[in-house]
Amino acid sequence: MGSLIPRDMMGLPSMRNMLQEFFSEPFFQDRGLSNWADEGNLALDVSEGKDGEVVIRASMPGFKREDIQLQVRNGVLSIKAESKEEKETKEEKYYRKERRWGSVSRSVALPGNPDENGVKAELKDGVLTVRLRQAPGTQPKRIEVK
Amino acid sequence: MLFVQTKSGCCGPSALQSARGSFTESEVEHAIPVDVLEGKAGGYSVRASLPGFARENVEVSFSEGILSIRASRRETVPEGEVEYLLRERTQGLFSRRIKLPKASGEGVKAELKDGVLTVTLQREAEPQLRTINIEQG
Numbered sequence: 001m002g003s004l005i006p007r008d009m010m011g012l013p014s015m016r017n018m019l020q021e022f023f024s025e026p027f028f029q030d031r032g033l034s035n036w037a038d039e040g041n042l043a044l045d046v047s048e049g050k051d052g053e054v055v056i057r058a059s060m061p062g063f064k065r066e067d068i069q070l071q072v073r074n075g076v077l078s079i080k081a082e083s084k085e086e087k088e089t090k091e092e093k094y095y096r097k098e099r100r101w102g103s104v105s106r107s108v109a110l111p112g113n114p115d116e117n118g119v120k121a122e123l124k125d126g127v128l129t130v131r132l133r134q135a136p137g138t139q140p141k142r143i144e145v146k
Numbered sequence: 147m148l149f150v151q152t153k154s155g156c157c158g159p160s161a162l163q164s165a166r167g168s169f170t171e172s173e174v175e176h177a178i179p180v181d182v183l184e185g186k187a188g189g190y191s192v193r194a195s196l197p198g199f200a201r202e203n204v205e206v207s208f209s210e211g212i213l214s215i216r217a218s219r220r221e222t223v224p225e226g227e228v229e230y231l232l233r234e235r236t237q238g239l240f241s242r243r244i245k246l247p248k249a250s251g252e253g254v255k256a257e258l259k260d261g262v263l264t265v266t267l268q269r270e271a272e273p274q275l276r277t278i279n280i281e282q283g
Contacts, residue, residue, distance in 0.1 A: 046232035047223060055227060059235050061197040061261030096182040096244075099195050111231060126197030126261015 042079060042106035052112045052134040061126035062099070068128065072116045077130065080105040178215055178242040188269040190246050197261030198235075206256045206265055211249060213265065216241045 045057040058079060060068065069080045082103045110132060118133040178194045185191040194215055196204060204217040217240045223230060250270040257264050 043234040043236070044232060045221075045230060045235050047227045047230045049227045057198075057235065059195075059197040059261070061195040062193075063260075093184040094181060095184065095190075096180060098179040099181045099193065100179070108232075125199070126195070 042081075042104045044106060044108060046108065048111065049131075054110050054112065054114055054132045054134075056108065056128075056130040056132075058106070058128045058130075059126065060104075060123070060128050063123070063126070063128075065123050068123065070119070070121055070130065072110075072114065072119055072132065075110050075114060076107050077110055077114075077132070078105065078107045079128070079130075173239055175239045175241045176236050178217065178240045180215075180242055180244060182244060182246070185266055185268075188248070190249050190265075190267045190269075192244060192246075192263075192265040192267070194242065194263040194265075195261065196240070196258065196263050199258070199261070199263075201258050204258060204263060206254075206263070208246075208249070208251050208254055208267070211245060211247050213244045213246055213249070213267070214241070215243075215263065215265075 042058055042060075047055045047057075049055055056077060060081060063081050063083065067081050067084065069078075071078045071080075080103065083101050113135045114132040115135040118135075120131045122129045178196065180195075181193045183191045183193070192213060196217055196219075198221070199217050199219050203219065204215070207214045218238070219240065220237050221235075246267060248270050249267040253268050255266045
């Protein structure tokens with residue numbers, strides 16, 4: 001590494017400085033495979049809104065609307081997307097390729113009783129947001145404890 | 147998951163440097179996945195996945211052959227939404243440093259669109275060979 005280690009007054013290298021030098025070396029900055037953000041299988045955030053509306057957000061950078069297929073069936077939301085990057089790969093020369101390519105899919109069970117006809121989806125800035133409202137007449141049932 | 151907030155909020159060199167100053171307070175930086183391709187005329191094209199990031203929270207810099215990308219995303223429960231049932235999309239600080247040995251710092255362009263950051267760099271001009279005259283001593 002060849003970097004000079006600062007010495008404190010006692011003439012001994014300060015441990016703290018040594019560790020800071022060590023960890024700020026480009027090797028540690030250029031993270032290999034740890035802490036990947038959002039890659040792997042489709043990462044989802046599921047939240048609940050007013051009146052039990054279910055909101056699902058999925059990170060889908062670089063996907064176009066027409067690449068994505070959504071389906072709601074039996075209380076399960078399925079997201080499938082096909083990346084068109086396969087074609088690009090053959091023509092371009094890559095030095096490094098880490099971003100997800102190919103097809104991705106994920107199914108998630110939806111809480112409550114979602115209305116299959118009340119689904120809205122929007123793709124913006126690489127984030128797919130799906131909103132489902134609950135089927136009319138869905139009320140939580142009170143259970144009597146005897 | 148444990149998140150430790152840095153003192154100065156969002157991303158930017160000051161926030162991250164103060165984080166590194168003390169090991170007990172540093173926040174985890176997630177890696178940004180990148181594709182590095184050969185660009186026009188031997189330059190580079192770097193694509194990074196940054197879905198849902200606002201332009202003002204993304205910082206791109208280039209120095210001594212290393213391209214640095216730093217970004218911050220801290221989504222909270224939006225208005226009208228009650229709670230999260232499932233939370234998998236990582237929040238917090240993201241960064242990546244990429245060595246691009248023959249890249250020039252001139253004319254670097256960056257664009258953020260549809261959740262993809264594209265940075266284009268040109269190739270450094272070949273250094274001119276200069277012959278040096280030896281002076282009569």
